Structures are given as structure tokens and as C-alpha cells.
Amino acid sequence: MAKLKLNAIEDDKPVKATVEFPAVVWRDLQAYAEILGREHQQAPVEPAKLVPVMVTRFMATDRGFARLRRTRTAASRSNGDRGPEKIP
Template identity: 60%
Template structure:
């Protein structure tokens, strides 16, 4: 199995955010949760628990975003 970009998920207090996802994205999140569980030995998490770590990882590796963030002084 290939190494997934996400590792074990930390238990963190959630902030409520409502979004609408295409059904295909939701199905892929479920498949990703299953693959992550198999890789980490944890139980599969609900798909909504994957969104935050995925966004954090995406933003952390986006060079243009990092450059813009530094330019704003954040």
C-alpha cells in the first residue's frame, strides 16, 4: 500500500461548519477513511473528520499560499 499524506488524527474540539459536497467527494472521503484506518491501525473515522486535516495539509504544502501568508505578516 502507498503511504497516505495524512497520519493518525488528533482528537480535537470541533468547530461547526456546514458545507455541501458532491456525492463523489463524499464517497471518496469514506474510501480515504477506510484506507487511513487500514494504514494506521485505527478505526475508520467519519468522513467529516478528514476535512480539517486535509485542508491543513493542503494549505501547509501550497507554496503560493505560504508566500501570500508571509506577505500579509501572518
């Protein structure tokens, strides 16, 4: 069986945002949520809960973003600024 890139969705306090998706992307999110629930022997996850997890994973694995963020954080700290919080 194929390994999904996401683990079970953790329950966390959300920040509300409104995003519009093309219908095909929404259908794919619904399918992914259903498969993810099956893989982890859980009820299907609400597709909207996948979005922040996917975006977080995308940013965490984007080497260019990580490099530029480290550069920006280092520059901010050298100027005495505490800088942004690090991505877990």
C-alpha cells in the same frame, strides 16, 4: 503499500461548519477514511474528520499561499498590527 498523505487523526476541539460535497467526493472521503483506519490499525475515521486535516495540509503545502501570507503578515506587523496567527 502506498503512503497516505495524512497521519492518524488527532482528537481536537472542533469549530462547527456546514459544507456540502458532491456525492462522488463524499464517497472518496469514505473510502479514504476506511483505508486510513486500516493503515493505522484503527477503526475507520468519520469522513467529516478528514476535511479539516486535508484542508490544513493543503494550505500548509501551498507555496503561493505561504508566500502571500508571509507578505501580508510582515506588512501588518510593520504597521504595528500583531497580525494573524501562523499556521502550524
